[in-house]
Amino acid sequence: MENTMTISVRDLMAYIHRSGNIDNRFRSNTTLTEGTAIHQDVQKTYQEEDQKEVALEHTFVREHLSIHLQGRCDGLLQSDEGPIIDEIKSTARDLSEITEESDPVYWAQAKGYAFIYALQEQLQAIQVQLTYVQKQSKEKKKFLHTFSMEDLTLFIEECIDQYMSYARILLHIREQKESSIPDLSFPFDSYRDGQRKLAGSVYRTIEEKRDLYAQAPTGIGKTISTLFPAVKAMDLDRMEKIYYLTAKTVTRATAEEALKLMGDKGLTLRSVTLTAKDKICFQEETICQPDYCEYADGYYDRINDALVDIMMNETQMTRPIIESYAKKHKVCPFEFSLDLTNEADVVIGDYNYIYDPRVALKRLLPDQKKKTTLLVDESHNLVERAREMYSARLPEREFLLISEDWMYENEKLSKSAEAIYKSLIRLRGEAKQSFVLEDLDGGWEEALERFMEQAEQQLQNEPVDDQSEHLLETYFTTQNFMKILELVDKHYKIIGELEQGEFTLKLFCLDPSHVLQETTKGFRSSIFFSATLSPFGYYKDMLGGKKDDYILQLPSPYQTSQIDLVIAPLSTRYKSREQTAERLAELLFDQTQQRKGNYLFFFPSYQYMNLVYHHFKEYPVNIAVQEQGMDEERREDFLAQFLPGEELVGFAVLGGVFSEGVDLRGDRLNGVAVVGIGLAPRSFEKELIKDYFQKKGRNGYDYAYVYPGMNKVLQAGGRLIRSETDHGSIQLIDDRFLSPKYVQLLPEDWGDYRVVR
The missing domain is CATH 3.40.50.300 (P-loop containing nucleotide triphosphate hydrolases)
Incomplete structure (x- = not known):
């Protein structure tokens, strides 16, 4: 029985023909959507007898292994000299920089389609065309070649032969997977309550x-x-x-x-x-340029060997494994992980x-x-x-800075940024607070495109410094704004946002x-x-x-007896905090005295946490306090203090890094307190969300405030019971927890509560 490997023409040619460096000196990051739109614009110019998105496939057989090659060519055009395979590529580069030799991978891809079509139609020769479209100006540049069937056959056979060794590795890996799955059993002796139902x-x-x-x-x-x-x-x-x-x-x-x-x-x-690029990058700064980073220099010349090595020798390619192979083969670890x-x-x-x-x-x-x-x-x-993710911002200040920074070096760029700045100033008008705009006029897209075009030209060969780095950031901010602008519909509001005198135009996604x-x-x-x-x-x-x-x-697998739930009806509203802080500290200390051990107390904000800490530190208790902006190492140090048999109180922020995803089993954690109901402060945006859902027939206040807030409470409380043997106390401190709305939102295993007056 023959084994079959399926690969696209694009992937085959990328594997065989890619070479050179990673060079993100400037890359305009054309999205798949933008690329598709450019393709469609070109295809609209085709004649009636021309075809677009033509599916092509052919199978090659080598020693009991079949390589099924497939893909879609962008265009199949008819001319007096016969059919033309048209391959369309969008580019941010100036078309004057592009020559016939610029992109061997593109030619290889087009020749792959040409071979399959010529074979199907029994042609002796076929024309191949590369059509470049400049992304901003939409100008086109075309290169046309005629290839004999003999040349195309020789070319494709060489590609398949070069791919065979990698194909066998992929086949071996696939066979390993397929043979190991049928007999795989659940990796524990038994299922916990509810586990089998979830898995099924x-x-x-x-x-x-x-x-x-x-x-x-x-x-x-x-x-x-x-x-x-x-x-x-x-x-x-x-x-x-x-x-x-x-x-x-x-x-x-x-x-x-x-x-x-x-x-x-x-x-x-x-x-x-x-792993995020800035975390896994080997260099001090993530500058993906061959003259700065040895792992970017010649990346595509070495990546295939790195892929073969790691795929043959590893099954779990975690961050440390990826880093070790990346160093061995001198390839960028982030791009390596994406290729994997x-x-x-x-x-x-x-x-x-x-x-x-x-x-x-x-x-x-x-x-x-x-x-x-x-x-x-x-x-x-x-x-x-x-x-x-689906919201976007244009800050007025950034365009003002660019217009000033580039005034003498690049007048066109400076003026394009100034035009956006002035448009933002006009939108702002005399407003003293945030407001909603009904729509943006068509001139906006034109102004933004003009700025992006000038920024692209400046950034093409710009060495990295603070000035160009700021321009690059603003370019991507603008590009993202334009992407999101295409999505704006009834689920959005266009906002003029005013914060501390700074004005920002925002596309705000109310409902994602x-x-x-x-x-x-x-x-x-x-x-x-x-x-x-x-x-x-x-x-x-x-x-x-x-x-x-x-x-x-699924119901909780734990017994309600594992949790001693207490509700303390103390007001934690903003206006009451100064008056109740001392009593709150007393309630928290009392909880630690019920059972010796480790506790985590969660507060709605750093400010409130510090207010209560001022009173709580008078008690004879060891305290660890969450700090703003803790890096991973400091977070781990914070959690490492929670050891079985210790008596430690951790002060943390509700909705922060310690209120979910933290697993302190057994006597590493004996109690949790949640101060407040997790409500976000009233804000312009939250009120827009509330009004939007109210108009949709939902309870807008609950959608904007109550449900997201209560989720933070449940997550924080969920830090306590992590196994069948865990026991401990949860204290919910706020009088609103006793209202019917909040009682209904408590989990079943929290249902048996008592009230501390």
């Missing part, structure tokens, strides 16, 4: 190509209960890849541990963990690699998405993250559900799960859920 629901959802929203309480083992069935589902037809998406580094580590457990049970597949996503079976990374239009992986093409399942961990976080739904629908299946998708209707609604999606709400 995930498998069935993937099998039926649907989506699932699951609330699985803390301690149920969500990571293994979603990853294990998703891996087992790789046995299904056309299910090839898993993206495990998280908001925090600590949950990425949990996913890695789950894969290791399955590996110990015999699973053999490849996983890669993506093409071949890895499981990709672990932040939400933004799928959802953020600025950094989402462009290499994940529609056909690959259909074979990919998303596992979205702690998905309650995605609501606010998506709102940020429609964009999340659009992104999610391209994938085979998506599993959204969290310990706190409560209230369920709110989160399903906000995450873009559909009527036919599956839902699952």
